Amino acid sequence: xxxxxxxxxxxxxxxxxxxxxxxxxxxxxxxxxxxxxxxxxxxxxxxxxxxxxxxxxxxxxxxxxxxxxxxxxxxxxxxxxxxxxxxxxxxxxxxxxxxxxxxxxxxxxxxxxxxxxxxxxxxxxxxxxxxxxxxxxxxxxxxxxxxxxxxxxxxxxxxxxxxxxxxxxxxxxxxxxxxxxxxxxxxxxxxxxxxxxxxxxxxxxxxxxxxxxxxxxxxxxxxxxxxxxxxxxxxxxxxxxxxxxxxxxxxxxxxxxxxxxxxxxxxxxxxxxxxxxxxxxxxxxxxxxxxxxxxxxxxxxxxxxxxxxxxxxxxxxxxxxxxxxxxxxxxxxxxxx
Ligand code: NAD
Ligand code: UD1
Numbered sequence: 001x002x003x004x005x006x007x008x009x010x011x012x013x014x015x016x017x018x019x020x021x022x023x024x025x026x027x028x029x030x031x032x033x034x035x036x037x038x039x040x041x042x043x044x045x046x047x048x049x050x051x052x053x054x055x056x057x058x059x060x061x062x063x064x065x066x067x068x069x070x071x072x073x074x075x076x077x078x079x080x081x082x083x084x085x086x087x088x089x090x091x092x093x094x095x096x097x098x099x100x101x102x103x104x105x106x107x108x109x110x111x112x113x114x115x116x117x118x119x120x121x122x123x124x125x126x127x128x129x130x131x132x133x134x135x136x137x138x139x140x141x142x143x144x145x146x147x148x149x150x151x152x153x154x155x156x157x158x159x160x161x162x163x164x165x166x167x168x169x170x171x172x173x174x175x176x177x178x179x180x181x182x183x184x185x186x187x188x189x190x191x192x193x194x195x196x197x198x199x200x201x202x203x204x205x206x207x208x209x210x211x212x213x214x215x216x217x218x219x220x221x222x223x224x225x226x227x228x229x230x231x232x233x234x235x236x237x238x239x240x241x242x243x244x245x246x247x248x249x250x251x252x253x254x255x256x257x258x259x260x261x262x263x264x265x266x267x268x269x270x271x272x273x274x275x276x277x278x279x280x281x282x283x284x285x286x287x288x289x290x291x292x293x294x295x296x297x298x299x300x301x302x303x304x305x306x307x308x309x310x311x312x313x314x315x316x317x318x319x320x321x322x323x324x325x326x327x328x329x330x331x332x333x334x335x336x337x
Pocket of ligand 1: 031
């Protein structure tokens with residue numbers, strides 16, 4: 001069992017991963033600045049796991065705060081979720097995105113290096129595959145372009161971490177490329193709680209279902225897909241959380257750098273998700289077809305062979321469970337956490 005620092009552990013994916021880490025017996029320390037999350041998430045983690053959580057409210061840009069954390073706890077490995085993630089916002093605030101995500105990661109690596117902690121699991125994204133690669137995406141494909149600053153932070157951080165691994169062979173680095181994480185913890189205590197109007201499909205559908213918004217705008221129905229709407233690889237957040245446990249185990253006993261897709265390998269369209277959610281909540285979800293959203297692609301899904309081979313990991317849940325758990329969460333938390 002390891003002492004694991006979880007940056008961004010109060011966020012959507014981080015909070016679910018904390019629950020799995022504690023259940024597996026790891027000792028975790030969470031650092032978060034709550035720029036996109038709430039303290040309540042930490043209480044919910046404690047409620048689910050029945051354990052007191054070690055937590056430091058700090059910004060990973062704060063070198064002194066990081067030093068204090070590494071001095072105080074004997075950290076074996078870091079799972080690094082902390083980052084800003086809204087694609088549209090990143091176009092308007094590129095400097096803030098590059099600073100928070102890239103400088104934040106550099107500060108973290110420096111603190112790790114100074115304390116001889118050389119194992120990190122990083123939250124990358126399928127966005128690194130850009131717009132030119134054919135689906136399904138395989139880890140060996142080129143990943144040097146993006147359509148927005150958020151995506152470029154992931155491309156650049158992957159490169160930085162690869163260079164770190166070259167400079168010092170003692171490092172162990174796993175770049176997890178998430179596809180579209182949705183759903184919630186079975187208890188309904190944790191789930192996705194975006195600020196303001198949701199940018200992403202699933203939280204938007206949840207808010208229409210609960211009556212907070214009138215209808216879903218479907219961004220385009222003229223794509224080259226089975227029903228004309230965009231196809232994505234939706235993955236249950238608890239499957240994703242379990243993937244982090246596998247990546248951590250791998251990092252604890254290997255060195256070098258590996259990029260690994262975490263997806264189901266199956267694509268679902270916007271209307272597939274909408275209809276699955278209607279089934280889960282037992283009500284109609286009104287929608288209107290709108291123009292395409294700038295930067296969107298027709299299809300995005302993973303080749304999942306590498307995760308299976310390297311970690312023995314495979315997604316267990318389908319779109320039905322993702323919708324059932326998402327519905328449970330929004331019913332219990334209509335106004336978020
Ligand atoms: P989230 O916003 O819910 O969680 C990120 C957490 O990091 C938040 O709690 C936020 O307060 C914290 N944070 C941000 N900057 C910080 C800083 N400088 N110092 C300390 N804490 C900071 O997002 P999420 O959906 O849980 O995503 C987690 C990670 O996974 C992010 O790096 C994101 O880019 C990546 N990712 C997410 C998705 C997705 O669809 N949710 C897809 C691909 C990759
Ligand atoms: C988006 C980001 C991606 C990021 C991920 C997680 C873009 C182009 N991509 O992925 O980089 O890693 O979020 O933050 O922004 N849709 C609607 N109506 C809506 C919302 C979405 O029809 O109100 C459609 C989209 O056109 C798309 C699908 O639903 O076809 C999924 O969209 P979304 O949930 O935003 O995820 P991605 O665009 O795949």
